[in-house]
Amino acid sequence: MYLDATTSISDFEICLHNIGFFDSKHEQILTVEKPGEGNMNVVLRIRTNKRSFIIKQSRPFVQKYPQIIAPIERIDVEYQFYKAVTNKAIAPHIPDVLTYNADNYLLILEDLGDCKDMSYLYDERNITTSQLHQLLDIASQIHKSAPIEYPENMELRLLNHQHIFVLPFLKESDFSLNGIQEGLQELALMYRTDETLKKEISKVGLQYLSQGNILLHGDYYPGSWMTKGEHIYLIDPEFSFMGFAEFDIGVLAAHSIMITMNIDCLQTIKSRYPGRLNEQLLAQVAGIEMMRRLIGLAQLPLKRSFHEKKLLLEMARALILNKSN
Structure with a gap:
């Protein structure tokens, strides 16, 4: 399922529930917003009644330039990068991975806040x-x-x-x-x-x-x-x-x-x-x-x-x- 800023909150909740990241019985999404202008991927900040987090989803094209075809699997490379940099010195400088769902090309990351x-x-x-x-x-x-x-x-x-x-x-x-x-x-x-x-x-x-x-x-x-x-x-x-x-x-x-x-x-x-x-x-x-x-x-x-x-x-x-x- 492709997600973007126009996706309804109920559809977000269903998608996140289906991948095992979100329990819609105990958590509700309050807002969906763009944390900034993404170039390659769809990037959104989700705020719930309990927390906030960032979701990234790739497309078979460049998000900023849809006419440019790009490999949708690039989100997996990003996930592999975060898995690979495991030393303690780098940890304070990268967001934590909260979950990754390859089927939906969806990576959910720690919200770094007011950056x-x-x-x-x-x-x-x-x-x-x-x-x-x-x-x-x-x-x-x-x-x-x-x-x-x-x-x-x-x-x-x-x-x-x-x-x-x-x-x-x-x-x-x-x-x-x-x-x-x-x-x-x-x-x-x-x-x-x-x-x-x-x-x-x-x-x-x-x-x-x-x-x-x-x-x-x-x-x-x-x-x-x-x-x-x-x-x-x-x-x-x-x-x-x-x-x-x-x-x-x-x-x-x-x-x-x-x-x-x-x-x-x-x-x-x-x-x-x-x-x-x-x-x-x-x-x-x-x-x-x-x-x-x-x-x-x-x-x-x-x-x-x-x-x-x-x-x-x-x-x-x-x-x-x-x-x-």
Whole structure:
């Protein structure tokens, strides 16, 4: 049964009762609301007379962009991620799984309460040293997890591969960047016709699709980071897979640079992360992530002038071509 914000409370109660999570004789749903705007899945907060919890349900398409087909099994990958990260250091930073029902592609999670995602950092133009350290520590704890086996998540990775490494760099595109910001389409063409640049991007893309030995979150950016006071939570690991640490850390670096407009945070990241990193690969992932967020479909709430975006794209190219020093 598909659930969404228009589903009646009685149908919610029947569904949750049928999967053994809810006793409608002793508990009643009071409200159903959206805790925020979900990109991939339907995400709802349920409040009852006894508690509140979050339900997530996947569809055979991207919730925000229904025209994009996506594997409905991605909710199982999210569940497997939460099962895999069992060390005590990570537990305070992820929601508890309350129940999982594979038949209905339904995951029920602890309600983290009055949190906000960290996309506000783009407006503040600052990420504190404390926040950066906490995010690196969380990532390193995930990377230390060693599941005996883990889903390849290849169908979702192939979709993500297109949106990270391919579509933003096509010479011809149905997506008009001038609708985002005047002049951006022409600016993007400089990079979309740079064959040397695109060759390096393709190499990293092939590595992204290869099998690695480190558990990754797979979408380690401010939309997946939640904050309550000084404490950071991590959500939405449906893109997770066994890969290379530089992917998560490179994405973190990319968004840190876009937030601060300063490449210096890359050095802090390299020195703080406890594991060994391939610095060239890290820089390339960071540059690619910056570019795809600036000239691809997956746009950010990033209020930057045309000149600032031009500067960020120049930084990104230098990182990809290993010319940032």
